[in-house]
Each structure stands twice: as C-alpha cells, then as structure tokens.
Amino acid sequence: MTYEERIQNVSVLGAAGKMGSGILLLTAVEMANLSLKPENKGKTFVLNAIDLSDEGLAGLRPYIQAQVRKIAEKQTVWLRSVYADRADLIQNGEIIEQYIFDVLNIIRPTTAMEVAYRSSLIFEAVSENPELKVKILSQIDQNNKNQAWYFTNTSSVPIHLIEDKANLTGRVLGFHFYNPPAVQKLVEVITTPNTSKEMVEFASAYAKALRKITVPANDIAGFIGNGHFMRDGLHGLSEATKLSAQFSWPEAVYMMNKVTQDYLVRPMGIFQLMDYVGIDVMQFIMKVMNPYMSDETIHSDVIDQFMELGVKGGQMSSGAQKDGFLKYEKGKPVAAYDPSTKSYISFADFAEKCDAALGAMPDGAVVWKAALRLKNKEEVFSNFFANMKKSDALGAKLGAQYGARSNAIGQKLVSDGVAANAEDVNTVMLTGFFHAFGPVNTYFD
Amino acid sequence: MTAGYNTISLGTGRKEFNPRKERPGLEEYLVEAGQGVLQQIEGGAKSVDESVLGNFMAAHFNHQGNLPGFFPMIDKELEFKPATSVEGACGSGSLSLVSGIKSVLAESAEVVLSMGAEVQNTVKAIYGADILAYAGWFKNRKKGHAYFFPGQFSDRAGAYFEKYDRDRARKGMAQWYANAIENARLDPTAQEYHNTHPDPYGLSYKSEPNGKVFVDHLNYMDCSKVSDAASGIIIASEEGLKRIGIAKKDAVEVVGYAQVIRNITEDPTELTELKAIKTAIQKVFADTGLTIDQIGTIEVHDCFSIAGILTVEALGLAKPGEGCDFVAAGHTKRDGIIPINTTGGLIGWGHPTGGTGVHQAVTIWQQLTGKAGDAQIKISADKPYGMTINMGGDDVTINAIIYKQGE
Structure with a gap:
C-alpha cells in the first residue's frame, strides 16, 4: 500500500477533543493537499471524525474552518498555483474559500465508530485510559479487513500493552503530538519490537508532510516528554511543600512558580504548566506511569488533595486557561489557591514579602522570550547560572537545585533507555516544552 | 493651492496601530482632514464653492459608495453645494486635484476643497491584495500573483x-x-x-x-505599506485666495x-x-x-x-x-x-x-x-x-x- 493509498481513508478517534481536533486538522490538510495533486484527481479521500460527543463534533467545524483559513491565508501564493486550472477561481478570497471547502469536504463527523471499520489508518486520541483504548481498538480491528495501522496519541500508556491486549501485533505505534498539535512542532514516535519497518517509514513521511520534528522514544511509560515533566512537576510540588513549613501554601506556590519561570528561563512556571496540562490529567498520567516504575514513585498527595477539592485546571474549549493551583486573568496568573480556606489569595497580598524572601536575582538574568533569540545562548546561560550557584539568596538556591534536578531527570531518561541519547531529551524539552536550554547540560554541575 | 492638511498615516509601524482594536473609519479621516483645511481659511466652509474627493476602493474596503454625500459631515455649510468623487486607482488623489484645477480654470468655482482618502486596514493584506488588484485589468487577475x-x-x-x-x-x-x-x-x-x-x-x-x-x-522594504489616511487642500483662483484671506506667499x-x-x-x-x-x-x-x-x-x-x-x-x-x-x-x-x-x-x-x-x-x-x-x-x-x-x-x-x- 502506498502512502497515498494508506491515507485515503482515515479515522480519528476522539476527534472533538483537544488533541484529536488538532490531529484531525493536520491530517485533513495533508489529505486535501494530496487530493489536489493532479495525479490524485477523481480519488475520494475520507477522514472520519469520530467522537462520542455530539456537542463536541458540532464545535469541530468552526474550529477547523477558522484554522484552515489561517493556513490558507499564509499559503495563497502556492494555492493560486494549485487552482491554476480553475477558471472560476480568480481572486485570493475565492481561492481561500475553495480550499477551506475542499478540506472540510474530506471530514465526516460522526458518533458511529463503525465507520472506522473501512479505514486503513486510525488515530487514537481518546482519554488516557488503557482499558478504554484497548477495548475500542480491538473492536475496530476485529471488524476491519484492511489490516489497518493504528497510531495512538497516548502520552503515557506503554505501546506494547496496547499491542498485546488489542491483538495488533506490529500494527500500532505511539505518535505523540504535543498540545496544541497544530502549533507544537514535536512528535514523539514510540515503536515496539514488532512494529513493521513500513509503518515506521510511513510515520516519518507523514510527520514530515505535517512539518513536525520526530524524536524516537523507547516504550517506557511516560516516554520522554511526560517522563521529564511528571518528575519535574513532582519536584516543584515537593519543594513547595518544604517551603510551606515557613510560608503559607499560596506563598510557596507563588515562589516556586516564580523560580521555575524567571530563574530557569522557562515560558511559564511549573505550577502554571501543571494547570495548563490539567491537574486531573497529571493525576491520570501519574497513575498510568507509576506501576511501571521499579525504583521510584510517581505520585503526589498534593495532586490528590486538589482533585478532591475539585480544583483541576486545564483549558476551556475556547483555549482559555481554567483556574487550578493558580487563578488567571487574561491568561496571566494573579492569585494562588489556598486549600485551607478553599479560596484564591491574590499575589498582591504577599508578592512583596515573597520576592524579598527570594532575594536578589543573580546577575546576568535574561527573560525567556529574549533568550530564545540570543545568538550566544551558552555564554549567557553559563554566566547567569554560575552567578546563581554562587549566590546565597533563597531564590538562587532553589533555582540552582531545580536546574540540577531537571538535569538528573534528563540523564536518568537516557540511562533508563527511554531516550536514545541526551540530545533527544533536549530536543523534546526545547521543541515540545519551549525551554530555552535543554535539561541535560553542564550549567548546574 | 493652499491650506493643506494631512491626518497621520495609520498602519503597521505606527505605535497607535493595533490590528485587533477598533480604528477610525473613513468618516473620521474625512472629518479630520476636511476640518483641518477649512480651519485655515477665512469663512471656513462658507467660502468653499465646491468639493471633490479622490478615493479608490471605499466600495470594497468600507462597503461605501456615493462618497460626495460625506462632505456635509465635514461641515454643514458644504450641504447643497456641488461635490464630486473621482477614481483612477492610486492616481485618484491627483484626479481630485486636477478636477479642482479644471473647475477653477473654467471659472465655475473660485475655491475648491480637494481631498483624497483611503481606509484600507479593514481587511487582511491577502484580501486587500484582491481589492487593490482592481487597479489592473481584471482579465489579467487570474494569471497574476x-x-x-x-x-x-x-x-x-x-x-x-x-x-x-x-x-x-x-x-x-x-x-x-x-x-x-x-x-x-x-x-x-x-x-x-x-x-x-x-x-x-x-x-x-x-x-x-x-x-x-x-x-x-x-x-517587504521595497513596498509601500497598507495605510489609512486622508489629506485635503484648497485650490483657489486669485479671487478665491482673497476671499479666504490667504496671502499669495502662503500658497x-x-x-x-x-x-x-x-x-x-x-x-x-x-x-x-x-x-x-x-x-x-x-x-x-x-x-x-x-x-x-x-x-x-x-x-x-x-x-x-x-x-x-x-x-x-x-x-x-x-x-x-x-x-x-x-x-x-x-x-x-x-x-x-x-x-x-x-x-x-x-x-x-x-x-x-x-x-x-x-x-x-x-x-x-x-x-x-x-x-x-x-x-x-x-x-x-x-x-x-x-x-x-x-x-x-x-x-x-x-x-x-x-x-x-x-x-
């Protein structure tokens, strides 16, 4: 089966979800681009958008339409050549509308899973529940006569487990997009010893068509991205817990969030990132990962406590941030949750005190956005982190410890065989998490 | 010619330009530039015999035609007087000037308010390109860029x-x-x-x-940008200059x-x-x-x-x-x-x-x-x-x- 044949009938499971809708968008655009090639004229491309939620599917079309418009507006020069033989399409506006129509025309939203029985390629982006994934995939495969290939977007469930239990020997691989898939450049690709060479080659061609960077990760729960993030988050939670001996919980959260953002030159602090991912999602992923860890425990009492309190973070369907550890106004954190009073305490009430406790920022600090553009990153970071290590201020100490812990997590991912090498770990954190420097470095030795 | 006035040219590059925020429309630009001119002449709009506006694509950028009807918004005294709008793509502004010059030469007017305006940040550049392309022959549009x-x-x-x-x-x-x-x-x-x-x-x-x-x-540096602006100037005969109290050296x-x-x-x-x-x-x-x-x-x-x-x-x-x-x-x-x-x-x-x-x-x-x-x-x-x-x-x-x- 050629690349084109494989991608002529595709299904996305969980298509109305955060990840599923992004995968659907990218796949729809790729399929539309193929269908517009002269040699593919007359062929029918079908992309089933399958989801349990009618409401979710109803919201899909406006999302895809708006996103495809943005893509088309940026590619009008090329689209004019694609539609060069269409005498009726003259203006940019007409060409853009036609392209949006052609992409949407491929997508078939439905709640009926049976349509996937005819697909040759199936993307799975349902919730992070191993039993559910196995159940759905086995049902489809038992009824699908195409020897279909299955791409799962799981960020934590071992692929061999799905392969065994759903009886998909050699026909499933992990194709883990980062959130949001339409924007994030990174895809982690996870194979099992049985995965066919053809399938890996297809995955690589498909990723390239989507302009994604792929990093191979070994089939160990959490892979590289969550392997680092879950442990990094746990470290943030444990440091905040230690600080809460001297400070209130909201103060401790504020301080660790600040240290992880400003001192580690990251796009957001660790508590904001945990809210972004969702406290519920974190708990779920930790539960999936933990049974596979022999020498450590991937679990947080604080996360359990917040879940019991119903404080979950995550995002609204509009993409706006829900309140979690922190409360947000116009996307920016402004207060931290106090479990003892079950209310948010404004940063304004304690920021001054906490900033004073953290002490002076080490010399040579650089903000994240500016750091990304630096040409002499290594020199700037070496200088800044050297000053951080020398400083006795509380903030500097917490920052240096955090950097060292992140480094250790990265190295362990290599020694555990999750990542092939340190470079792959760094690529994942640089491209999937937008860090300004890779966790495996010598800055914090 | 005398009493010229330019609004700012708004678009990318100006600090006050924010594509996500509401901006002044064609009406605001015409009022600012028109009044900016009239304030410089004696008698204001009362001294003006006729008005002319150069505009290219208000019909598309602003969904607006029949532009001569906007002059009384600048000043009530322009109502029930002659006004024209002229179009020759990006040459519309000078057509407005020439139209005024001809009226003065024909002695049908002593004082003409000549204006030119365009408000084009109303659409994204890729769609604006379609609108501006009307300045070429539409039969060539399909093969164009x-x-x-x-x-x-x-x-x-x-x-x-x-x-x-x-x-x-x-x-x-x-x-x-x-x-x-x-x-x-x-x-x-x-x-x-x-x-x-x-x-x-x-x-x-x-x-x-x-x-x-x-x-x-x-x-991109070889190209002019997308701009919103209006300009105005008075075109007057020698008689007209006297009427509006402007010395020749100021014209x-x-x-x-x-x-x-x-x-x-x-x-x-x-x-x-x-x-x-x-x-x-x-x-x-x-x-x-x-x-x-x-x-x-x-x-x-x-x-x-x-x-x-x-x-x-x-x-x-x-x-x-x-x-x-x-x-x-x-x-x-x-x-x-x-x-x-x-x-x-x-x-x-x-x-x-x-x-x-x-x-x-x-x-x-x-x-x-x-x-x-x-x-x-x-x-x-x-x-x-x-x-x-x-x-x-x-x-x-x-x-x-x-x-x-x-x-």
Whole structure:
C-alpha cells in the first residue's frame, strides 16, 4: 500500500477533543493537499471524525474552518498555483474559500465508530485510559479487513500493552503530538519490537508532510516528554511543600512558580504548566506511569488533595486557561489557591514579602522570550547560572537545585533507555516544552 | 493651492496601530482632514464653492459608495453645494486635484476643497491584495500573483535586474528605502515616524527577495505599506485666495499639469520603462517651458522602490539603467542634488491609495511655503519649482503637476 493509498481513508478517534481536533486538522490538510495533486484527481479521500460527543463534533467545524483559513491565508501564493486550472477561481478570497471547502469536504463527523471499520489508518486520541483504548481498538480491528495501522496519541500508556491486549501485533505505534498539535512542532514516535519497518517509514513521511520534528522514544511509560515533566512537576510540588513549613501554601506556590519561570528561563512556571496540562490529567498520567516504575514513585498527595477539592485546571474549549493551583486573568496568573480556606489569595497580598524572601536575582538574568533569540545562548546561560550557584539568596538556591534536578531527570531518561541519547531529551524539552536550554547540560554541575 | 492638511498615516509601524482594536473609519479621516483645511481659511466652509474627493476602493474596503454625500459631515455649510468623487486607482488623489484645477480654470468655482482618502486596514493584506488588484485589468487577475501589484512591479524589477545589474539595482533600491525612512522620521504624521531601526539600508539590502513567501524580486522594504489616511487642500483662483484671506506667499501656484493615461488592457511594451509617466513628464515640461534643472523637489509615486528608480530615469535625472546608481550615490536624499519624497513618500510616509495624490500636493505646498516643520528642506532661488507625479495602476492613470510659491 502506498502512502497515498494508506491515507485515503482515515479515522480519528476522539476527534472533538483537544488533541484529536488538532490531529484531525493536520491530517485533513495533508489529505486535501494530496487530493489536489493532479495525479490524485477523481480519488475520494475520507477522514472520519469520530467522537462520542455530539456537542463536541458540532464545535469541530468552526474550529477547523477558522484554522484552515489561517493556513490558507499564509499559503495563497502556492494555492493560486494549485487552482491554476480553475477558471472560476480568480481572486485570493475565492481561492481561500475553495480550499477551506475542499478540506472540510474530506471530514465526516460522526458518533458511529463503525465507520472506522473501512479505514486503513486510525488515530487514537481518546482519554488516557488503557482499558478504554484497548477495548475500542480491538473492536475496530476485529471488524476491519484492511489490516489497518493504528497510531495512538497516548502520552503515557506503554505501546506494547496496547499491542498485546488489542491483538495488533506490529500494527500500532505511539505518535505523540504535543498540545496544541497544530502549533507544537514535536512528535514523539514510540515503536515496539514488532512494529513493521513500513509503518515506521510511513510515520516519518507523514510527520514530515505535517512539518513536525520526530524524536524516537523507547516504550517506557511516560516516554520522554511526560517522563521529564511528571518528575519535574513532582519536584516543584515537593519543594513547595518544604517551603510551606515557613510560608503559607499560596506563598510557596507563588515562589516556586516564580523560580521555575524567571530563574530557569522557562515560558511559564511549573505550577502554571501543571494547570495548563490539567491537574486531573497529571493525576491520570501519574497513575498510568507509576506501576511501571521499579525504583521510584510517581505520585503526589498534593495532586490528590486538589482533585478532591475539585480544583483541576486545564483549558476551556475556547483555549482559555481554567483556574487550578493558580487563578488567571487574561491568561496571566494573579492569585494562588489556598486549600485551607478553599479560596484564591491574590499575589498582591504577599508578592512583596515573597520576592524579598527570594532575594536578589543573580546577575546576568535574561527573560525567556529574549533568550530564545540570543545568538550566544551558552555564554549567557553559563554566566547567569554560575552567578546563581554562587549566590546565597533563597531564590538562587532553589533555582540552582531545580536546574540540577531537571538535569538528573534528563540523564536518568537516557540511562533508563527511554531516550536514545541526551540530545533527544533536549530536543523534546526545547521543541515540545519551549525551554530555552535543554535539561541535560553542564550549567548546574 | 493652499491650506493643506494631512491626518497621520495609520498602519503597521505606527505605535497607535493595533490590528485587533477598533480604528477610525473613513468618516473620521474625512472629518479630520476636511476640518483641518477649512480651519485655515477665512469663512471656513462658507467660502468653499465646491468639493471633490479622490478615493479608490471605499466600495470594497468600507462597503461605501456615493462618497460626495460625506462632505456635509465635514461641515454643514458644504450641504447643497456641488461635490464630486473621482477614481483612477492610486492616481485618484491627483484626479481630485486636477478636477479642482479644471473647475477653477473654467471659472465655475473660485475655491475648491480637494481631498483624497483611503481606509484600507479593514481587511487582511491577502484580501486587500484582491481589492487593490482592481487597479489592473481584471482579465489579467487570474494569471497574476496572489499579491497582484507587488507581482507586477516584481516583474519590472526582475526585467531591470536582467537588463542591467541586479546588485547595483538592489543597492539603489535599498538606498531608496533608507531615504524614505530618514525623511519619514522628520514628519510626525508619517507611518514610519516611529521607525528606529539603526540601519534601514542594511535591513533592505540584506533581505533577499523570496518568491516562495512573497514575490521573486522585491522584499517587504521595497513596498509601500497598507495605510489609512486622508489629506485635503484648497485650490483657489486669485479671487478665491482673497476671499479666504490667504496671502499669495502662503500658497503655491499651479504652473502646469499633464494628465496622461495608458491602455489598461495592454501589457507594458518595455518593463524597464514607465512610459505613461515619462510622457506626462515630457508634456508638463513642454507645456511650462521648464526643465528638470529648475525643479527643487519632487514627490514621486514610489509604491515600490523600483517604481521610484524608474521615475528618476523617466525624469531624465539618469540614463536608463543608471537611476539605481543615481539614487545609491545619495543624489535624491534630502540634501542631495534633487531631494525626492522629503516626508518619506509612499514607502515612508504611507500610501493611502486614493489619498496619495493629495498628500503629495500638501507636501510640496509645505516645502515651497516653508511650512514643512522638521522636514523642511532649503529651496534655492534657482530651483524654485516643486513637482508631483501620481500614478494609478501599473503606469496607467498619471498626473504630473508643477508648482511654485505664490508671489
């Protein structure tokens, strides 16, 4: 089966979800681009958008339409050549509308899973529940006569487990997009010893068509991205817990969030990132990962406590941030949750005190956005982190410890065989998490 | 002509421009520029006999036609008086001027309010390109570039590179951009007034054109930006000047003008020459008996840097193929042999398409009467004349006008 044949009938499971809708968008655009090639004229491309939620599917079309418009507006020069033989399409506006129509025309939203029985390629982006994934995939495969290939977007469930239990020997691989898939450049690709060479080659061609960077990760729960993030988050939670001996919980959260953002030159602090991912999602992923860890425990009492309190973070369907550890106004954190009073305490009430406790920022600090553009990153970071290590201020100490812990997590991912090498770990954190420097470095030795 | 007024040219580059926020509409620009003119004359709108507005595409950018009906919004005294709107693409502004000049010459009016306006940040650039493409022959639109006019002038630049020398041409084009920025920084109404780039020349010269994302032979610095603005000026007879209480020295005399059009349905025969512009220039010099050596400053229609360089050649300032060197040598800078576009031109001040022709006249009026503020250049006695060249489409609707301070 050629690349084109494989991608002529595709299904996305969980298509109305955060990840599923992004995968659907990218796949729809790729399929539309193929269908517009002269040699593919007359062929029918079908992309089933399958989801349990009618409401979710109803919201899909406006999302895809708006996103495809943005893509088309940026590619009008090329689209004019694609539609060069269409005498009726003259203006940019007409060409853009036609392209949006052609992409949407491929997508078939439905709640009926049976349509996937005819697909040759199936993307799975349902919730992070191993039993559910196995159940759905086995049902489809038992009824699908195409020897279909299955791409799962799981960020934590071992692929061999799905392969065994759903009886998909050699026909499933992990194709883990980062959130949001339409924007994030990174895809982690996870194979099992049985995965066919053809399938890996297809995955690589498909990723390239989507302009994604792929990093191979070994089939160990959490892979590289969550392997680092879950442990990094746990470290943030444990440091905040230690600080809460001297400070209130909201103060401790504020301080660790600040240290992880400003001192580690990251796009957001660790508590904001945990809210972004969702406290519920974190708990779920930790539960999936933990049974596979022999020498450590991937679990947080604080996360359990917040879940019991119903404080979950995550995002609204509009993409706006829900309140979690922190409360947000116009996307920016402004207060931290106090479990003892079950209310948010404004940063304004304690920021001054906490900033004073953290002490002076080490010399040579650089903000994240500016750091990304630096040409002499290594020199700037070496200088800044050297000053951080020398400083006795509380903030500097917490920052240096955090950097060292992140480094250790990265190295362990290599020694555990999750990542092939340190470079792959760094690529994942640089491209999937937008860090300004890779966790495996010598800055914090 | 007298009592000129320009609004700011709003668009990317201005600090107050935010594409996500609501901005002034066509109405606000017309009111500001119109009242800005009327406040400078005795009797205000009561002294005005008729009005004329140059506009290109309000019907598409603003979903608005029947523009003459907006004049009474500027001032109630303009109601129930004659008004016209004229359209000749980016040459609409000078058509507004010429329409006013003709009314005065025909003695059907003593005082004419001539305006030009365009508000085009209402749509994204990719759709704006469709609207601006109406300045070309629509039957050519299908085979044209997504960015139609940049595509047309990119072809002209490509032909120039091919026929002469790409690097010399690009040096001239980069210097053109540098001059535009230098001059715009001196005029608070200019779109590039807030530009602080330390090396505009290097910025343009080092930016290689990329046909995959834009056009083959021009970079973004070679192009005028998308602008919202309006300009206005009074065109009056000597009687009219008395009526509005303006001394002759505060006005410019229209010494001559040439109005020329080229067949829009035919492609240019020679891409490295702006034939209609050249014809208009020759005509206005022949009519007035003046030569280029007597011109102290010129506003040329640099919708693209290459159009500026080709106009320098059409003016006879340099031989064909050497306009780029003339510009690169600094001869068109504000202290050069012939200062061109002293408030930034279309690339630096801005290009509110249908308003540009009037803006050019306002700049020349300011320069010749000593009202150009920080952008003022010295006008020497042996070169007392100013000139504007306004172009609609790809060398299609042209007006060349020569001015001199009143005495």
